[in-house]
Amino acid sequence: MDSAQVDAYLRRLGAERPPRPTAEALGALHLRHLRTVPFENLSVHLGEEIVLAETPLHDKVVGRGRGGFCYELNGLFGALLTALGYRVTMLAARVYGDGGRVGIPYDHMALLVRTEEGGDWLADVGFGAHSHGPLAVGERADQEDGGGTFRVVESGPDAAGVRGGDGVAKASGPAPAADLDVLRDGKQVYRVEARPRVLDDFVSGAWWHSTSPRSHFLQSTVCSRVTGDGGRITLSGRRLTSTAAGGGREERELETDAEVLAAYREHFGIRLDRVPVRRQDDTGPQAGTRP
Numbered sequence: 025m026d027s028a029q030v031d032a033y034l035r036r037l038g039a040e041r042p043p044r045p046t047a048e049a050l051g052a053l054h055l056r057h058l059r060t061v062p063f064e065n066l067s068v069h070l071g072e073e074i075v076l077a078e079t080p081l082h083d084k085v086v087g088r089g090r091g092g093f094c095y096e097l098n099g100l101f102g103a104l105l106t107a108l109g110y111r112v113t114m115l116a117a118r119v120y121g122d123g124g125r126v127g128i129p130y131d132h133m134a135l136l137v138r139t140e141e142g143g144d145w146l147a148d149v150g151f152g153a154h155s156h157g158p159l160a161v162g163e164r165a166d167q168e169d170g171g172g173t174f175r176v177v178e179s180g181p182d183a184a185g186v187r188g189g190d191g192v193a194k195a196s197g198p199a200p201a202a203d204l205d206v207l208r209d210g211k212q213v214y215r216v217e218a219r220p221r222v223l224d225d226f227v228s229g230a231w232w233h234s235t236s237p238r239s240h241f242l243q244s245t246v247c248s249r250v251t252g253d254g255g256r257i258t259l260s261g262r263r264l265t266s267t268a269a270g271g272g273r274e275e276r277e278l279e280t281d282a283e284v285l286a287a288y289r290e291h292f293g294i295r296l297d298r299v300p301v302r303r304q305d306d307t308g309p310q311a312g313t314r315p
Contacts, residue, residue, distance in 0.1 A: 025107040036086045045109035047139045051157045057149040062091035062292045064247040069300035094150030095226045098133045111138040114221045120212040130229030170254045172208045179203040245300045
């Protein structure tokens with residue numbers, strides 16, 4: 025990512041270029057990202073190709089003012105952080121579902137970020153409702169955050185009885201001895217795997233989430249971001265939901281296509297010429313992915 029692309033990205037976030045790659049600056053960029061760039065799966069339902077490469081992702085998120093899902097948002101955010109002087113490692117994660125089962129390989133992407141102070145942080149701007157700031161990788165106590173109470177713990181054996189990984193990759197220095205579980209309010213969210221990854225590794229996960237009938241991304245369109253007061257605004261299908269930081273919730277159904285398109289513009293800055301049609305109800309061409 026060159027200097028002009030970095031500047032354009034920072035303008036998209038409404039952020040100044042940090043003078044140094046500090047933990048404080050990382051936290052500010054992380055929250056800005058969650059407030060300005062929505063988590064959304066609209067490409068899946070619009071029949072748009074999802075391209076996991078830096079330039080197309082920059083064109084989509086920065087040039088076209090769109091959002092994306094984890095591979096897109098964390099992939100591009102990682103490139104920005106690298107350009108700003110942070111040491112960034114992409115990590116694969118598997119999301120916990122019903123019964124404590126983990127999802128497919130490359131189910132999710134998170135970022136391990138080392139700051140100039142030497143701290144290692146788990147950054148994630150691509151999970152939807154999650155932590156508002158990076159989580160300290162080495163901290164095993166509760167971490168209070170605008171998105172809830174989080175805890176990072178070493179993972180136990182998986183369903184095959186195997187303790188995954190030989191240590192989470194750190195930006196530098198020694199690594200702990202196991203994969204890590206991230207918990208929110210006492211519930212397992214996802215398991216971060218130990219081995220460093222590159223963006224191309226996640227193409228199979230993006231394809232699965234874009235095409236499999238078992239993917240929750242095919243069940244409905246979703247577009248969501250953190251609001252300025254720490255709440256959340258979400259448009260899922262035609263249901264617009266506003267959640268306050270204190271837990272208050274308001275929902276309403278949008279009746280017309282014009283209302284839906286206006287909601288995308290007003291709440292998420294996304295301008296569309298048509299309402300996305302739920303993928304499995306669309307008999308037209310199927311969306312695909314490529315590296």
